[in-house]
Amino acid sequence: MNCPGCLKEKESGFCKKCLKSLFDGQKVEQVLPFNSPYEGNSDFYLEHTKKISISGVQVKYSLRLKNNELQLTHIGGQYILKPIPAGTFKFLDQAPANEHLTMQIAKQFKLEVPANALMDFKDGSTAYIVRRFDQIDSKKILQEDFAQIAQMTSETHGKNYKYDLSYEEIANLIKKYIPTYKIELEKFFRMILFNYIFSNGDAHLKNFSAMQTAQGDYVLTPVYDLLCTRIHSPTESDMALDLLTEGYSQAYEACGFYTYQDFFEFGQRIGIKNSRVKKILAEFNTSNKSVYQLIERSYLNEECKKLYAEYYEDRLKRMNMNVVSSN
């Protein structure tokens, strides 16, 4: 068994470092002291929680830590718990391990990732847990997603409103509303590139947010809801939103998918210096040994590990192909 937080080799339970980052050092067991919501115990859940959000098929619960134990709560939640989602997508029982692995990989690519791990319910079913970043000392930090920032709702823009802007347009909103946009745009560029390379095809407007700092201005929040969605929905589109507001690159017209050239152009258009765009692309554009290591050590089943690695290689090939031809 590997540490269900960082995936490093460990005999059982969380390593010291993960106990610290997840639970401030409290000795929390990997097994939750209650059953999953599916084994006929919905009354228990109704008593102890308000569902904090239902987005699509994913139900999320709020937890707090008390005396080394995680409890369901409807106030003062410090963690979000995501059990196996219900629905008809493929390999849904692997979704918690997929999200956990993807968030661990995101750390390798310098994305800001809140502490997260895999937990087991008492009945053996798994769940993904992540520490909330939207509160300090139980005070809620002001936070808005980019649908709210763009003032887009289902009433104003129809039921597909979350998919109604391009990534370039989100970048323009970052420039408009975030004073330190030069730093934030690079973060954003990294996120978009990560989503493409790791086949997260559902990074829509609500999956990006800005939050208020102690000084009162806004920065991008850490990442959330990252997973290789292609495992669950193999025929979905490559990206939730178009990269550019208008038109595609010549390479896109020729290949029918995004390549190095598209991301280079995207980086330029949103105002990142050429040398920085190249540097960030270079960090992603080599097959990274630690990615394969993490896939291997993850809690995915063998079939999904194989798919995860295949999809990764597929995207790397797309990006490498153009590296060669654009030089």
Ligand SMILES: [Zn+2]
């Ligand atoms: Zn660990």
